[in-house]
Amino acid sequence: MRVSILALAIAACFAVPAAAQTEAADATQSPPLAPRTADSGLPLTAAQEATGLPYLDLRLKVDPDTKTISGDARYTIDALAPLDTFEVDLDPRFTVTSVTVDGAAAQWEADAGRLLIPLGKALSTGDSAKVAIQWNGSPYVAKRPPWEGGFMWDKTEDGSPWIATAIQMNGCDVFWPCIDYPTKEIARLDSAITVPEGLVAAGNGTFAGSETNDGWTTWKWSARSPNTYAVALNIGPYDVYEDTYQSRFGNSIPLYFWYLPGNGEQAKTLMEEMKTYLDFFEDMIGPYPFGDEKVGLVETPHLGMEHQTINAYGAKFKPTPLGYDTLAQHEFSHEWFANQLTNSQPNDMWLHEGLGTYMQPLFQQWRDGEAAYLAAIVSQRASLINKSPVVPAEPISTSFYLDEDAGWGRDIYSKGSQIAHTLRGLIGDEAFFSSIRRLVYGRVDPRPGNFVPQFADTNDFQRIASEQSGEDLGWFFDAYLRQAALPTLIEDRDGNKLSLTWQTEGGTPFPMPIEVQVGDKTMVADMSSGSTVIDLGSDDAHYVIDPMAKVLRYSPYIARWQGWMVEQQEKAKKAKENAKTAD
Known part of the structure; x- marks a missing residue:
């Protein structure tokens, strides 16, 4: 997701921006999400399992004055098994105004965050249908973006509308009808985002043109296989910096940064850094997965998120003692570990966050050498909680991420990174990196154009690593990922x-x-x-x-320090309560 904790000393760099804190106060005016909408990755129904999603024409109109949206989602669906109902998730705060199936008006049933649309016929396996859904309303306002996400209706310093979405924990149904599950990506998404004239809507994939009519501008984009939570709205009075990267694989990749006016020099500097990140990832992991579309960054009023080909960036260009923008590099890692490789169920989110977090120490090793790598690795260890297995045995949904007592939403980052480090040391670089490439690309010899998006779980990674190393690694994955306590x-x-x-x-x-x-x-x-x-x-x-x-492994020194920290926090909490009582 948004950032890795490389060292306690730089944790302050990752505080929630003031704009996001202001938005959190406004969120109290937004009615709470329905339980189903608030959660992402809930089990699929039989009808959802049987639904393939080859195409979506998604049209959205965003009105900053009324803080409302209206939409038109035109799906082509395939039957992966006999199918008579199209079931999608959508926040029930929206009003559905029309549904058609193959061009004819259709009935629908709204059920606490899910739309059930009878197709009027039974599709046999391999058959297709076209379903269109129109809806409108006031979307949920994010409480603590990007952690507790939704819509952000912000303003720039000069008062211009500045709007963004961040929905990893809540899911795509917060603002558009979708099947809110990791494996239900849409093979081709064409989007058209209409905003007041003078604003720019930077989107996923390739720019397909814009048109202005009656004071509104429609920005068109086309993306292949976008991760559902990585479909995002980014709207503001943006300027854009454009550049090109010549890949070590022979292809030329366009680079874009949509930034707020006045931040042009900083945007240019960060985009130069992005070229270094590209070189690192292509050298150590493999080709940039979306080189035929773009590398994109956009300034947002929230901290950051790995929106496919249009990564949200809200760290305000702060320097770090490590000499690179840790937020931008971490979010960029997710183009490989989230957008190209997607976990096949929420339990395996560490494949996104843990492997993505490992890319920061690995980058420091690649750029600065062994000492920098080991310093980064050791600095992560004090943050591990070890209360819940990194891969829970029972099915979970994304709400578990925010459970502070369980600590799972923190351990999937640094503990996942530490597990990757230990696995690499155990099986060696050749087996480790060939395992990562197979996991990410489905093959050990990726080249632009010879791979497709991958879905995988921890069992898949265990199998791949065992095959590449020639060792049975079940004991390793059991001890580190399926048990909470460290060896x-x-x-x-x-x-x-x-x-x-x-x-x-x-x-x-x-x-x-x-x-x-x-x-x-x-x-x-x-x-x-x-x-x-x-x-x-x-x-x-x-x-x-x-x-x-x-x-x-378990460290008694870290355990003692963590216990002391808890005691200090409890003392501070009691002192605050006593002071409040005294007043």
């Missing part, structure tokens, strides 16, 4: 003998080898049985376990 290494020294034993939460096998430095020599301890005994050579020999921080 613990028990140390017991008796004179010159050091006993090491792994313990896991579920008592599952964990044959993770680990380095032990004794004096100026480093050995690899064979832990294939889960334990070993090492001869240190003398009773007073000094040793260091895992001197290069290759293995993610």
